[in-house]
Amino acid sequence: MSAVATFLKEIRIEHTLFALPFAYVGAIVAARGLPAWGALFWITMAVIGARTAAMAANRYFDRDIDARNPRTARRAVASGKLAPAVMLWAIAGGLALLTLSAAMLSPLCLRLLPIAALGVLLYPLCKRFTWSSHFVLGAVDALAPLGAYIAVANTVNITALLLFAAVLLWVAGFDIIYALMDVQIDRAHSLNSLPARFGEAVARPLPAALHGLMVLALTAAGYLARASAWYFVGVAGAVVLLACEQREFGRAADVFVLNDRVFVINMAFSVAFLGTTLAGFTLR
Numbered sequence: 001m002s003a004v005a006t007f008l009k010e011i012r013i014e015h016t017l018f019a020l021p022f023a024y025v026g027a028i029v030a031a032r033g034l035p036a037w038g039a040l041f042w043i044t045m046a047v048i049g050a051r052t053a054a055m056a057a058n059r060y061f062d063r064d065i066d067a068r069n070p071r072t073a074r075r076a077v078a079s080g081k082l083a084p085a086v087m088l089w090a091i092a093g094g095l096a097l098l099t100l101s102a103a104m105l106s107p108l109c110l111r112l113l114p115i116a117a118l119g120v121l122l123y124p125l126c127k128r129f130t131w132s133s134h135f136v137l138g139a140v141d142a143l144a145p146l147g148a149y150i151a152v153a154n155t156v157n158i159t160a161l162l163l164f165a166a167v168l169l170w171v172a173g174f175d176i177i178y179a180l181m182d183v184q185i186d187r188a189h190s191l192n193s194l195p196a197r198f199g200e201a202v203a204r205p206l207p208a209a210l211h212g213l214m215v216l217a218l219t220a221a222g223y224l225a226r227a228s229a230w231y232f233v234g235v236a237g238a239v240v241l242l243a244c245e246q247r248e249f250g251r252a253a254d255v256f257v258l259n260d261r262v263f264v265i266n267m268a269f270s271v272a273f274l275g276t277t278l279a280g281f282t283l284r
Helices: 002-010 013-031 037-061 063-068 084-105 107-126 133-153 158-188 194-198 206-224 229-251 255-282
Strands: none
Touching: 013 037, 013 133, 013 158, 013 255, 037 063, 037 084, 037 107, 037 133, 084 107, 107 133, 133 158, 158 194, 158 206, 158 255, 206 229, 229 255
Protein backbone atom coordinates (compact mmCIF):
# COMPACT_ATOMS: atom_id res chain seq x y z
CA MET A 1 0.00 0.00 0.00
CA SER A 2 2.92 2.31 0.71
CA ALA A 3 4.26 1.74 -2.81
CA VAL A 4 0.82 2.43 -4.30
CA ALA A 5 0.54 5.66 -2.31
CA THR A 6 4.01 6.71 -3.47
CA PHE A 7 3.07 6.01 -7.08
CA LEU A 8 -0.20 7.96 -6.86
CA LYS A 9 1.63 10.88 -5.27
CA GLU A 10 4.30 10.72 -7.97
CA ILE A 11 1.80 11.02 -10.82
CA ARG A 12 -0.18 13.69 -8.91
CA ILE A 13 -3.46 11.84 -9.24
CA GLU A 14 -5.30 14.74 -7.60
CA HIS A 15 -4.44 16.94 -10.59
CA THR A 16 -6.90 14.89 -12.64
CA LEU A 17 -9.38 17.49 -11.38
CA PHE A 18 -7.87 19.85 -13.94
CA ALA A 19 -8.69 17.60 -16.88
CA LEU A 20 -11.94 15.90 -15.89
CA PRO A 21 -14.24 18.95 -15.51
CA PHE A 22 -13.44 20.21 -18.99
CA ALA A 23 -13.81 16.71 -20.44
CA TYR A 24 -17.32 16.66 -18.96
CA VAL A 25 -17.90 20.17 -20.34
CA GLY A 26 -17.13 18.88 -23.83
CA ALA A 27 -19.55 15.98 -23.38
CA ILE A 28 -22.32 18.22 -22.01
CA VAL A 29 -21.99 20.76 -24.83
CA ALA A 30 -22.05 17.96 -27.43
CA ALA A 31 -25.15 16.38 -25.86
CA ARG A 32 -26.80 19.77 -25.21
CA GLY A 33 -27.50 18.39 -21.74
CA LEU A 34 -26.45 15.49 -19.56
CA PRO A 35 -24.87 12.70 -21.66
CA ALA A 36 -25.59 9.02 -21.10
CA TRP A 37 -24.00 7.64 -17.94
CA GLY A 38 -22.15 5.01 -19.95
CA ALA A 39 -20.48 7.71 -22.04
CA LEU A 40 -19.50 9.64 -18.93
CA PHE A 41 -17.97 6.52 -17.40
CA TRP A 42 -15.78 5.79 -20.42
CA ILE A 43 -14.84 9.47 -20.77
CA THR A 44 -13.69 9.33 -17.15
CA MET A 45 -11.67 6.19 -17.83
CA ALA A 46 -10.11 7.77 -20.93
CA VAL A 47 -9.00 10.84 -18.98
CA ILE A 48 -7.57 8.72 -16.16
CA GLY A 49 -5.72 6.52 -18.67
CA ALA A 50 -4.34 9.44 -20.67
CA ARG A 51 -3.28 11.41 -17.65
CA THR A 52 -1.64 8.40 -15.98
CA ALA A 53 0.36 7.69 -19.13
CA ALA A 54 1.29 11.37 -19.53
CA MET A 55 2.51 11.84 -15.96
CA ALA A 56 4.34 8.52 -15.97
CA ALA A 57 6.09 9.50 -19.22
CA ASN A 58 7.00 12.85 -17.70
CA ARG A 59 8.50 11.22 -14.61
CA TYR A 60 10.32 8.56 -16.65
CA PHE A 61 11.88 10.83 -19.28
CA ASP A 62 12.68 13.62 -16.80
CA ARG A 63 14.14 11.48 -14.02
CA ASP A 64 17.71 12.74 -14.57
CA ILE A 65 16.58 16.35 -14.99
CA ASP A 66 14.46 16.10 -11.82
CA ALA A 67 17.43 14.73 -9.87
CA ARG A 68 19.45 17.87 -10.71
CA ASN A 69 16.72 20.29 -9.63
CA PRO A 70 16.44 20.94 -5.85
CA ARG A 71 12.68 21.50 -6.24
CA THR A 72 12.11 18.07 -7.82
CA ALA A 73 15.02 15.98 -6.56
CA ARG A 74 12.85 14.22 -3.97
CA ARG A 75 10.39 12.91 -6.52
CA ALA A 76 10.12 9.15 -6.21
CA VAL A 77 11.76 8.13 -9.50
CA ALA A 78 14.42 10.84 -9.37
CA SER A 79 15.40 9.87 -5.81
CA GLY A 80 15.27 6.10 -6.41
CA LYS A 81 12.21 5.39 -4.25
CA LEU A 82 10.46 4.00 -7.34
CA ALA A 83 12.17 2.11 -10.15
CA PRO A 84 11.90 3.71 -13.62
CA ALA A 85 10.32 0.47 -14.84
CA VAL A 86 7.25 1.28 -12.72
CA MET A 87 6.62 4.29 -14.93
CA LEU A 88 7.05 2.25 -18.09
CA TRP A 89 4.37 -0.14 -16.88
CA ALA A 90 2.18 2.83 -15.96
CA ILE A 91 2.58 4.27 -19.46
CA ALA A 92 1.56 0.94 -20.98
CA GLY A 93 -1.38 0.54 -18.61
CA GLY A 94 -2.57 4.11 -19.12
CA LEU A 95 -2.46 3.82 -22.91
CA ALA A 96 -4.25 0.47 -22.75
CA LEU A 97 -7.05 2.02 -20.68
CA LEU A 98 -7.22 4.98 -23.08
CA THR A 99 -7.45 2.62 -26.06
CA LEU A 100 -10.20 0.53 -24.48
CA SER A 101 -12.14 3.66 -23.54
CA ALA A 102 -11.84 5.10 -27.06
CA ALA A 103 -13.10 1.82 -28.53
CA MET A 104 -16.09 1.87 -26.19
CA LEU A 105 -16.94 5.50 -26.96
CA SER A 106 -17.00 5.88 -30.75
CA PRO A 107 -15.26 4.71 -33.95
CA LEU A 108 -13.99 8.25 -34.58
CA CYS A 109 -12.41 8.39 -31.11
CA LEU A 110 -10.56 5.18 -31.88
CA ARG A 111 -9.35 6.45 -35.26
CA LEU A 112 -8.02 9.65 -33.68
CA LEU A 113 -6.41 7.81 -30.76
CA PRO A 114 -2.85 7.82 -32.23
CA ILE A 115 -2.83 11.64 -32.11
CA ALA A 116 -3.61 11.62 -28.39
CA ALA A 117 -1.11 8.85 -27.66
CA LEU A 118 1.64 10.66 -29.57
CA GLY A 119 0.99 13.90 -27.70
CA VAL A 120 1.03 12.15 -24.34
CA LEU A 121 4.42 10.57 -25.05
CA LEU A 122 6.12 13.50 -26.81
CA TYR A 123 5.22 16.37 -24.47
CA PRO A 124 7.84 15.50 -21.78
CA LEU A 125 10.59 15.71 -24.42
CA CYS A 126 9.60 19.13 -25.77
CA LYS A 127 11.44 21.19 -23.15
CA ARG A 128 14.69 19.82 -24.58
CA PHE A 129 14.00 21.41 -27.96
CA THR A 130 11.54 24.31 -27.76
CA TRP A 131 10.31 27.04 -25.42
CA SER A 132 6.76 26.42 -26.71
CA SER A 133 6.34 23.28 -24.59
CA HIS A 134 3.67 25.09 -22.54
CA PHE A 135 1.45 25.18 -25.61
CA VAL A 136 2.14 21.52 -26.38
CA LEU A 137 1.02 20.67 -22.85
CA GLY A 138 -2.05 22.84 -23.36
CA ALA A 139 -2.88 21.01 -26.59
CA VAL A 140 -2.50 17.61 -24.92
CA ASP A 141 -4.79 18.61 -22.03
CA ALA A 142 -7.23 20.20 -24.48
CA LEU A 143 -7.76 16.80 -26.07
CA ALA A 144 -9.95 16.03 -23.04
CA PRO A 145 -12.89 18.28 -24.02
CA LEU A 146 -12.32 17.66 -27.72
CA GLY A 147 -12.26 13.89 -27.28
CA ALA A 148 -15.32 13.96 -25.03
CA TYR A 149 -17.20 16.09 -27.57
CA ILE A 150 -16.30 13.63 -30.34
CA ALA A 151 -17.31 10.70 -28.12
CA VAL A 152 -20.84 12.09 -27.75
CA ALA A 153 -21.38 13.80 -31.12
CA ASN A 154 -19.13 11.52 -33.24
CA THR A 155 -18.02 14.59 -35.19
CA VAL A 156 -15.70 17.59 -34.99
CA ASN A 157 -17.07 21.10 -35.50
CA ILE A 158 -16.25 24.73 -34.69
CA THR A 159 -17.74 24.50 -31.19
CA ALA A 160 -15.53 21.53 -30.34
CA LEU A 161 -12.46 23.30 -31.70
CA LEU A 162 -13.25 26.43 -29.67
CA LEU A 163 -13.39 24.35 -26.49
CA PHE A 164 -10.07 22.80 -27.52
CA ALA A 165 -8.56 26.25 -28.04
CA ALA A 166 -9.92 27.54 -24.73
CA VAL A 167 -8.34 24.74 -22.70
CA LEU A 168 -5.08 24.97 -24.66
CA LEU A 169 -4.83 28.68 -23.77
CA TRP A 170 -5.89 28.08 -20.17
CA VAL A 171 -3.33 25.35 -19.49
CA ALA A 172 -0.51 27.11 -21.35
CA GLY A 173 -1.15 30.22 -19.28
CA PHE A 174 -0.83 28.63 -15.87
CA ASP A 175 2.03 26.37 -17.03
CA ILE A 176 4.02 29.49 -17.87
CA ILE A 177 3.39 30.68 -14.31
CA TYR A 178 4.55 27.27 -13.07
CA ALA A 179 7.76 27.54 -15.12
CA LEU A 180 8.72 30.74 -13.28
CA MET A 181 9.89 28.52 -10.40
CA ASP A 182 12.64 26.92 -12.52
CA VAL A 183 14.02 29.77 -14.61
CA GLN A 184 17.58 29.59 -13.26
CA ILE A 185 17.67 25.77 -13.25
CA ASP A 186 16.35 25.60 -16.82
CA ARG A 187 19.00 28.04 -18.03
CA ALA A 188 21.76 26.22 -16.16
CA HIS A 189 20.84 22.89 -17.75
CA SER A 190 19.99 24.23 -21.24
CA LEU A 191 16.31 23.41 -20.88
CA ASN A 192 13.68 25.44 -22.68
CA SER A 193 10.74 27.33 -21.26
CA LEU A 194 9.20 30.62 -22.19
CA PRO A 195 10.38 32.36 -18.98
CA ALA A 196 13.90 30.98 -19.43
CA ARG A 197 14.02 32.04 -23.09
CA PHE A 198 12.43 35.49 -22.90
CA GLY A 199 12.71 36.44 -19.23
CA GLU A 200 10.21 37.12 -16.50
CA ALA A 201 9.34 40.54 -17.88
CA VAL A 202 7.70 38.80 -20.85
CA ALA A 203 6.48 35.70 -19.03
CA ARG A 204 4.59 37.40 -16.21
CA PRO A 205 2.03 39.35 -18.31
CA LEU A 206 1.55 36.63 -20.94
CA PRO A 207 -0.76 34.32 -18.89
CA ALA A 208 -3.23 37.20 -18.56
CA ALA A 209 -3.30 37.63 -22.34
CA LEU A 210 -3.75 33.88 -22.89
CA HIS A 211 -6.54 33.65 -20.33
CA GLY A 212 -8.20 36.68 -21.90
CA LEU A 213 -8.25 34.80 -25.21
CA MET A 214 -9.63 31.78 -23.36
CA VAL A 215 -12.59 33.91 -22.25
CA LEU A 216 -13.29 34.83 -25.88
CA ALA A 217 -13.09 31.20 -27.01
CA LEU A 218 -15.46 30.02 -24.25
CA THR A 219 -17.88 32.84 -25.09
CA ALA A 220 -17.91 31.92 -28.78
CA ALA A 221 -18.38 28.22 -28.00
CA GLY A 222 -21.36 28.96 -25.77
CA TYR A 223 -22.91 31.24 -28.36
CA LEU A 224 -22.58 28.67 -31.15
CA ALA A 225 -23.96 25.93 -28.90
CA ARG A 226 -26.88 28.18 -27.88
CA ALA A 227 -26.22 27.77 -24.18
CA SER A 228 -28.45 29.53 -21.68
CA ALA A 229 -27.33 32.38 -19.43
CA TRP A 230 -26.04 29.95 -16.80
CA TYR A 231 -23.18 28.95 -19.09
CA PHE A 232 -22.11 32.56 -19.41
CA VAL A 233 -22.04 32.90 -15.63
CA GLY A 234 -19.17 30.42 -15.87
CA VAL A 235 -17.53 32.56 -18.55
CA ALA A 236 -17.80 35.48 -16.14
CA GLY A 237 -16.04 33.21 -13.65
CA ALA A 238 -13.15 32.99 -16.10
CA VAL A 239 -12.93 36.79 -16.00
CA VAL A 240 -12.84 36.61 -12.19
CA LEU A 241 -10.08 33.98 -12.50
CA LEU A 242 -8.09 36.39 -14.64
CA ALA A 243 -8.55 39.19 -12.09
CA CYS A 244 -7.54 36.92 -9.19
CA GLU A 245 -4.39 35.82 -10.98
CA GLN A 246 -3.39 39.39 -11.66
CA ARG A 247 -3.99 40.27 -8.01
CA GLU A 248 -1.81 37.36 -6.91
CA PHE A 249 0.97 38.51 -9.24
CA GLY A 250 0.92 41.80 -7.40
CA ARG A 251 0.73 40.29 -3.91
CA ALA A 252 2.98 37.21 -4.07
CA ALA A 253 6.62 38.11 -4.64
CA ASP A 254 7.62 34.47 -4.02
CA VAL A 255 6.86 32.44 -7.18
CA PHE A 256 6.40 29.27 -5.10
CA VAL A 257 3.63 30.94 -3.07
CA LEU A 258 2.21 32.36 -6.30
CA ASN A 259 1.98 28.89 -7.85
CA ASP A 260 0.22 27.40 -4.84
CA ARG A 261 -2.42 30.12 -4.98
CA VAL A 262 -2.81 29.95 -8.76
CA PHE A 263 -3.25 26.16 -8.56
CA VAL A 264 -6.14 26.48 -6.10
CA ILE A 265 -7.79 29.29 -8.08
CA ASN A 266 -7.63 27.37 -11.36
CA MET A 267 -8.90 24.13 -9.85
CA ALA A 268 -11.85 25.98 -8.31
CA PHE A 269 -12.58 27.61 -11.66
CA SER A 270 -12.61 24.31 -13.57
CA VAL A 271 -15.09 22.74 -11.16
CA ALA A 272 -17.28 25.84 -11.07
CA PHE A 273 -17.32 26.09 -14.87
CA LEU A 274 -18.48 22.49 -15.10
CA GLY A 275 -21.39 23.35 -12.83
CA THR A 276 -22.45 26.42 -14.79
CA THR A 277 -22.09 24.56 -18.11
CA LEU A 278 -24.37 21.78 -16.87
CA ALA A 279 -26.87 24.39 -15.73
CA GLY A 280 -26.50 26.19 -19.07
CA PHE A 281 -27.78 23.15 -20.97
CA THR A 282 -30.28 21.70 -18.48
CA LEU A 283 -31.88 24.85 -17.02
CA ARG A 284 -33.65 26.87 -19.67
